[in-house]
Amino acid sequence: MSPLKRIAYFVGLPILLIIVWWALSFGSTNFFVPKPIELAQTLWSTWIGDRFFDDVLPSLGRLAVGLFFAIALGIVLGLLIGSTRWLRNLLEPLLEFFRAIPPPVLVPLLMLLIGINDGMKVAVIISGAIWPVLLNTVEGVRAVDSVLNDSCRSYGIAGFARIRYFVLPAVTPQIMAGVRQSLSIGLILMVISEMFASSSGLGFTIVQFQRNFAIPEMWSGIVVLGLIGLGLALIFQFVERRVLHWYHGLKEITHDS
Amino acid sequence: MTVSETTMNQPVQPVQPIQAVPMLSVRGLQKIYKVPGGDVEAVRDLTFDLAEGELVCLVGPSGSGKTTLLKCISGLMEQTSGTVELNGSKVTGPPKSMAVVFQEYGRSLFPWMTVRANVELPLKNQKVPKAERAALVDAALKSVGLDHVPKSYPWQLSGGMQQRVAIARAVAYRPQVLLMDEPFAAVDAQTRADLEDLIRTIWKQLGVTILFVTHDIDESVYLGERVIVLSSSPTVVQEDLKIDLPAERDQLNTRALPRFMELRSHVYAEIQRAKLGPVTEQITAQRRASLR
Ligand SMILES: Nc1ncnc2c1ncn2[C@@H]1O[C@H](COP(=O)(O)OP(=O)(O)OP(=O)(O)O)[C@@H](O)[C@H]1O
Numbered sequence: 226m227s228p229l230k231r232i233a234y235f236v237g238l239p240i241l242l243i244i245v246w247w248a249l250s251f252g253s254t255n256f257f258v259p260k261p262i263e264l265a266q267t268l269w270s271t272w273i274g275d276r277f278f279d280d281v282l283p284s285l286g287r288l289a290v291g292l293f294f295a296i297a298l299g300i301v302l303g304l305l306i307g308s309t310r311w312l313r314n315l316l317e318p319l320l321e322f323f324r325a326i327p328p329p330v331l332v333p334l335l336m337l338l339i340g341i342n343d344g345m346k347v348a349v350i351i352s353g354a355i356w357p358v359l360l361n362t363v364e365g366v367r368a369v370d371s372v373l374n375d376s377c378r379s380y381g382i383a384g385f386a387r388i389r390y391f392v393l394p395a396v397t398p399q400i401m402a403g404v405r406q407s408l409s410i411g412l413i414l415m416v417i418s419e420m421f422a423s424s425s426g427l428g429f430t431i432v433q434f435q436r437n438f439a440i441p442e443m444w445s446g447i448v449v450l451g452l453i454g455l456g457l458a459l460i461f462q463f464v465e466r467r468v469l470h471w472y473h474g475l476k477e478i479t480h481d482s
Numbered sequence: 483m484t485v486s487e488t489t490m491n492q493p494v495q496p497v498q499p500i501q502a503v504p505m506l507s508v509r510g511l512q513k514i515y516k517v518p519g520g521d522v523e524a525v526r527d528l529t530f531d532l533a534e535g536e537l538v539c540l541v542g543p544s545g546s547g548k549t550t551l552l553k554c555i556s557g558l559m560e561q562t563s564g565t566v567e568l569n570g571s572k573v574t575g576p577p578k579s580m581a582v583v584f585q586e587y588g589r590s591l592f593p594w595m596t597v598r599a600n601v602e603l604p605l606k607n608q609k610v611p612k613a614e615r616a617a618l619v620d621a622a623l624k625s626v627g628l629d630h631v632p633k634s635y636p637w638q639l640s641g642g643m644q645q646r647v648a649i650a651r652a653v654a655y656r657p658q659v660l661l662m663d664e665p666f667a668a669v670d671a672q673t674r675a676d677l678e679d680l681i682r683t684i685w686k687q688l689g690v691t692i693l694f695v696t697h698d699i700d701e702s703v704y705l706g707e708r709v710i711v712l713s714s715s716p717t718v719v720q721e722d723l724k725i726d727l728p729a730e731r732d733q734l735n736t737r738a739l740p741r742f743m744e745l746r747s748h749v750y751a752e753i754q755r756a757k758l759g760p761v762t763e764q765i766t767a768q769r770r771a772s773l774r
């Protein structure tokens with residue numbers, strides 16, 4: 226696809242939806258229904274300025290730190306658990322148990338344990354976003370190709386070299402599938418962690434607007450969240466294309482023949 | 483009487499035991515797989531030697547335990563009883579001086595690495611200095627005729643080319659013993675013929691000891707200096723046969739030699755017999771006597 230065509234596909238539907246939305250809300254007097262032009266103005270006036278530095282950036286910072294640790298810990302622990310059979314057998318039921326706990330219920334607990342600070346919010350994000358990466362990595366390590374494994378062994382590729390040149394690359398498709406899920410979980414938890422006992426942040430601000438019936442502002446906050454999600458997805462795609470180009474090439478060829 | 487016996491004008495020579503310490507020595511090898519449904523005795527009792535620099539083919543019917551045997555020899559799997567010795571020392575894990583080429587070429591190369599990186603990895607792992615490594619990789623890729631695609635990925639190549647990459651990787655590693663498990667079973671006939679010649683060329687160049695497993699009788703006779711015929715599972719050595727064809731072999735002329743025909747007929751008959759089940763030493767001895 227040509228770049229121009231790609232851009233057209235990318236923005237085509239959103240523009241169409243905005244036009245439809247604009248037409249439908251044209252004569253509306255409902256206080257709760259936002260109008261596109263008003264919303265755009267509100268978006269600008271609400272979020273560009275002090276709020277950007279006081280609320281948006283700190284939230285993004287916590288999200289980034291939380292996701293970084295969730296992904297890094299998920300991969301390291303996943304490699305460790307996946308390649309040690311007794312550890313895997315020992316931990317598997319426990320991991321399923323912890324994964325099943327909805328992270329928002331941990332917020333009050335973490336508040337008591339860690340206190341009401343950035344650390345608590347980051348911990349909430351990690352506690353939910355780690356699972357897809359961790360469990361996918363464990364599953365991926367368990368399923369590495371036996372012939373490739375034998376090749377490694379016969380050439381004496383063991384220990385750290387084995388992880389670096391064989392296991393980690395082999396598991397990357399599963400890891401990336403896990404990361405994709407972790408990104409959206411992380412965003413949700415970023416908002417939720419700021420809804421309890423907080424005085425700043427995106428989540429806090431949106432709830433504040435809701436309580437004060439500042440409806441256009443509330444809508445604009447939701448749009449900001451959507452934009453952050455979109456940004457994460459774009460970054461993800463960019464990284465994935467680079468890390469997994471071999472995987473997509475391989476898949477294309479095996480599907481063709 | 484089978485065809486082979488009527489057309490046999492020269493006796494088939496059994497291989498004389500080797501005097502010096504053999505490069506590879508397999509003694510009373512047995513492998514029993516423990517599976518939920520009971521035990522499976524894949525290999526019963528295998529004994530043979532490979533002298534340094536020999537090229538030996540191992541033929542046996544499908545399911546006769548060839549892969550099992552190779553995995554035990556290469557230290558990838560533990561045998562139930564018996565010993566494997568490499569250069570006089572017991573094999574307990576994958577030995578450094580051995581390389582294996584697997585049948586599944588599509589699954590033995592790293593798809594995330596270029597052809598060059600694949601060939602280089604074992605050397606890198608052995609901490610071979612960079613310059614020496616580059617020279618070895620270049621030479622290996624050249625010897626398999628793949629010096630024009632070092633930057634390609636394995637999955638961009640044809641099956642035959644992928645198997646050549648795997649061979650190049652083994653060659654660059656400079657093993658003393660090279661084990662190959664039906665490496666050409668999944669490539670087309672023309673490519674296969676080319677690869678067979680490639681193996682003989684490499685063998686002559688490097689002086690490496692090769693154990694080549696195949697189920698193709700013609701291939702075993704064409705390639706080998708010796709052919710070991712296995713019985714069907716539970717497996718024993720059915721026959722150990724010297725291939726007295728000229729050292730210079732080529733696809734057209736060698737395969738047309740009367741001696742080639744005789745030898746392949748003989749191996750064919752042995753395999754047919756092998757399918758009926760393991761034979762005792764006594765019967766083999768009787769049979770050999772009748773051939774003289
Ligand atoms: N992991 C295993 N567990 C149980 N039985 C096995 C296992 N691997 C092989 N076997 C059995 O051992 C016997 C020999 O198998 P093997 O793969 O070594 O034969 P092969 O000669 O290599 O066959 P082929 O020519 O088809 O490659 C077969 O009966 C097979 O079913």
Ligand SMILES: [Mg+2]
Nearest residue numbers: 548549550664
């Ligand atoms: Mg096999």
